[in-house]
Amino acid sequence: MGATVASAAQRRRRWLQLPLLLLAASASARYTPDWESLDSRPLPSWFDEAKFGLFVHWGVYSVPAWGSEWFWWSWQGRHDPQYEAFMQLNYPPGFSYPDFGPQFQASFYDPKRWADLFEESGARYVVLTSKHHEGYTLWPSPTSWNWNSVDVGPHRDLVGELAPFLREKKIHYGLYHSLLEWFHPLYLLDKKNNFTTQNFVKAKILPEMINLVNRYKPDLIWSDGEWEAPDTYWNSTEFLAWLYNDSPVKDQIVVNDRWGKDTGCKHGGFFNCMDKYKPTTLPKRKWEMCTTLDKRSWGYRRNMDSNEVLTDLEIIEELVFVVSLGGNYLLNVGPTKDGIIPPIFEERLRTVGSWLKTNGEGIYASKPWRVQMENTTTTIRFTIKQSDVYVFYSDWPQDGVLRLTSPIPTNRTTVSMLGVPGFLKWSQDSVDQGLFVYLPQPSPAIVKMMVWTLKLEEVK
Secondary structure, X not given: OHHHHHHHHHHHHHHHHHHHHHHHHHHOOOOXXXXXXXXXXXXXXXXXXXXXXXXXXXXXXXXXOOOOOOHHHHHHHOOOHHHHHHHHHHOOOOOOHHHHHHHOOOOOXXXXXXXXXXXXXXXXXXXXXXXOOOOOEOXXXXXXXXOEOOOOOOOOOHHHHHHHHHHHOOOEEEEEEEOOOOOOHHHHHHHHOOOOOOHHHHHHHHHHHHHHHHHHOOOEEEEEOOOOOOHHHXXXXXXXXXXXXXXXXXXXXXXXXXXXOOOOOOOOOOEOOOOOOOOOOOOOOOEEEEEEOEOOOOOOOOOOOHHHEOOHHHHHHHHHHHHHOOEEEEEEEOOOOOOOOOHHHHHHHHHHHHHHHHHHHHOOOOEOOOOOEEEOOOEEEEEEEOOEEEEEEOOOOOOOEEEEXXXXXXXXXXXXXXOOOOOEEEEEOOOOOOEEEEOOOOOHHHHHOOOEEEEEEEOO
């Protein structure tokens, strides 16, 4: 009898422990190095909730600061006559691209000031170029000897210095990393062998990425430079399996889709697809649009004209468009070689931040609504958060009445404008059940917003 009772008690304990064991097994589930397994990993929630991030392109290309961040390739890769002429006019014979390295001084780089500005912009994450296609790293990469920011140029760990200031402000820190390096001898050798050898990947790229993750513990890895070789050459799935299973950031890390020439818009944590990507319908997977304030370059250009910079209205309208379709908006700035963010860029970021302070309620942590856009006399976009619907528009109707066809109001519906106290009057079209919202008088403060947000909620 005693043995039977003990056995039953043991069975009960095992039964009670079973859910905990299953939960532990689920939490420790491991991803295998194949796309089916890796693509099944849930995206950490912080990324979708963030909505707005900043891209920072900064490197040795910021020294010539002419044309674009592809300066070295344009000059000595495809031998563009304009770039060759620029070098002949401005630099002595025999001057090489690595000679720009010591001139990359970052003399006025103030990571705290950068973080303050990024916070004011309303950005919830920042992606810094740890290494572009030129191969120069902004940290002391052990596989980039004498071509990094500690050995050559500022003699500072530019990646590491920014990290604590961003994290103090609860801004997620992402790192861009280029897989290819245009003129690295090992990469050129593998390319000559039609990528049947992996000298460059094994000696340079994999150790470098692992070092980057272990040293800085980023929240996001923004991979690039993948387009010449398949993901099997880059050992991408093996790296991502390590990243998701065993790295120090395995729970919060987010990655994009640039891991091989055929992976864009197919595999990865979220989709970039291509630079300045804009879908026309609601994508099924989380995506991000990356774009740049300077319409012609990602890196700083001394020959940039002010009319080549996105306007405040263009930025805010793009942000709303992207978020209404479930995406994130990653907006790029290019600092000077000294580490100064140009005043025109700074002004744009502060304006966006000011707009978000008033209207961010309908942006951050929102979701696409059942209808993402109406296009009648004006373009109207929607988001939803919990049960509240947000309506964005940038054309103020002349008669002061905004006509909406998609919302279905009830006698408990209230309408307000973010940044304006009180509720707005509304009525319902007796024919097509549309909603007529009677807008407030456009005061200077209201006009200054450029894009306005209505909030539709049901009073309980």
